[in-house]
Amino acid sequence: MTVDDRFAHLNPKKCVVVGGRGFLGRSLVLRLLKLGNWIVRIADSAQSLQLLNSESVLAQALSSARASYFHIDLADKCNVVKVLEGSSVVFFMDVAGVDVNDFYTCYRLIVQGAKNVISACRECRVKRLIYNSSADVVFDGLHDIRNGDESLAYPWKTDDMLSDLKAQAESLILSVNDIDGLLTCSLRPSNVFGPGDTEFVPYFLKSARYGFTKFIIGTGDNLSDFTFSENVTHAHICAEEALNFQTVSVAGKAFFITNDEPIQFWEFLSLLLEGLGYQRPYVKLPAKLAQYILSVLKWSHEKLGSRYFSYPLLVHFFQIASYTRTFNCTEAHKHLGYSPIVSLEEGVTLTIESFSYLSKDSCLSRSFSSTEQSKADKLLGGGKVADILLWRDEKKSFTYFAVLVLLFYWFFLSGRTFISSAAKLLLLATLLFYGHGFLPSKLFGFDIQRIPLSYFEISDAVVKDSVITTVCLWNKGFQIIRRLAHGEDWSAFFKIAVFLYLMKMFLSKLLTILIGIGLVFAFMGFFVYEQYESEIDGMVDVLFTSLKEFMIYLMSISPVFISRLLRYHDNFQQYEKKG
Ligand SMILES: NC(=O)c1ccc[n+]([C@@H]2O[C@H](COP(=O)([O-])OP(=O)(O)OC[C@H]3O[C@@H](n4cnc5c(N)ncnc54)[C@H](O)[C@@H]3O)[C@@H](O)[C@H]2O)c1
Secondary structure, X not given: OOOOOOOHHHOXXXXXXXXXXXXXXXXXXXXXXHHOOXXXXXXXXXXXXXXXXOOHHHHHHHHOOOEEEEEOOOOOHHHHHHHHOOOOEEEEOOOOOOOOOOHHHHHHHHHHHHHHHHHHHHHOOOOEEEEEOOHHHHOOOOOOEEEEOOOOOOOOOOOOHHHHHHHHHHHHHHHOOOEOOEEEEEEEEOOEEOOOOOOHHHHHHHHHHOOHHHEEEOOOOOEEOOEEHHHHHHHHHHHHHHHHHOHHHHOOEEEEEOOOOOEEHHHHHHHHHHHOOOOOOOEEEOHHHHHHHHHHHHHHHHHHOOOOOOHHHHHHHHHHHHOXXXXXXXXXXXXXXXXXXXXXXXXXXXXXXXXXXHOHHHHHHHXXXXXXXXXXXXXXXXXXXXXXXXXXXXXXXXXXXXXXXXXXXXXXXXOOOHHHHHHHHHHHHHHHHHXXXXXXXXXXXXXXXXXXXXHHOOOHHHHHHHHHHHHHHHHHHHHHHHHHHOOOOHHHHHHHHHHHHHHHHHHHHOHHHHHHHHHHHHHHHHHHHHHOHHHHHHHHHHHHHHHHHHHHHHHHHHHHHHHHHHHHHHXXXXXXXXX
């Protein structure tokens, strides 16, 4: 690898950003390049660099060799050494988004990865290593943290495997401070958010689309500290300078980084959700109930190894959403010279802007664009019936609804027989038409429209088609009846007999209720489904997935269950014989 010395006269510092294409890595690279006195090596796992349209600063830096890209695998030390050679500073952003169900991979990347970075730094005589840790490393998932400072110890026990591994990586990095001329420190940002976020915002937006963010877990009073991504990257640059000039108070230490504006977790989430067009959470779910639901999910995760949701991630977000977690960053102010450069309000606005393509409105307009039909529309065939049942024209839909309700009353609720209802309806219609014929063309200032005779005419083609269809149906029916009468098809006979019997029961008892429910459902159900399509789909998805997994579980245990039952039965018989 050749060392580029074109900028030597500017005396720039050479650094490597490990994980430089991640959410925080990108933000740090951009900030370093904007500062102008850095030559930046971006190291990440992707084979090649895919630039986004918005990354013009990086594109320019790449073309002028102020930035370069290196494909690495943290698990391979030789690989890491090659990238670090010739750099004096390493910003180790670390990996995220690993499969939390796979302990071996997580350990290999987080702990072994940290060991590899440390060895490579020592081998390459790197001067400063800044590790991007997390405030989660001191959280045990059971107790609130109020204004926690750096004196907090790592929890003795935690269920959060990723935080546990990160704590191990952090302590390894801090423990090698001042060995082989390497100075180290660690930053612990709390709940990072911002444009390009791959964790927090996407997770809650996905939940919002499924309608799960309507619920507040517990009272909703718990406070949290959030950190805008640019503040985290600013803190990294402050830490590098402080390590250089105020070594004693910074080296070998960890610092909490926040926006220094604690806020109720649910208020923060509401701001984001409302900004993106979703409803703010409003249904309070007792924390105990949420915990019971989690226990069921845990059971299903352990027994069924669910691939449809990530239980550890769910627990992580449940915990950060239901406990108070605020951190004191006085140490970072004092020793790193850090203070937030973007306020919480500004950060929320920038985040909302960057995620506007995932807002409720844009999702809806995407799914209901002129080329794409809603699912309800597709189900109803997309024609006139769909227009009426989906209330596209409210007046028309209401008229149809009112007429159908009236007919329902007339035929089913009035207490008359079907024939007498039909006869009375015909009589009423005849009288109405007859009376309509006598009306003048203007009455009390209103125009009376004549109904043209053509309105009552049926075309020859329609009559022919109907007759042909009727004849076909009649013939088909007759053939079936003949076959049944001759006893040629017993299975058909049986099916028809059962069908007729069920129909008889159904007609005598349930028909009226079912037609009434059907009528209301037709005019309400499809309309509601169209409005809350993603939420309803999400709920149905979850229900079906749980049911499916439960069935698979039942099937997997049934042979064991049956063999046990048989054994008990045998034992019981032997006992009876003996006794
Ligand atoms: N996002 C947050 O809310 C938050 C909060 C506090 C701390 N952190 C920590 O900050 C770190 C970075 O977070 P992020 O949100 O930027 O993560 P991210 O997933 O956006 O980025 C991680 C980067 O690491 C790269 N990577 C994955 N495997 C690799 C490998 N084997 N070798 C080299 N690179 C590899 C990925 O390609 C990705 O670009 C994580 O350790 C995370 O725990 C994140």
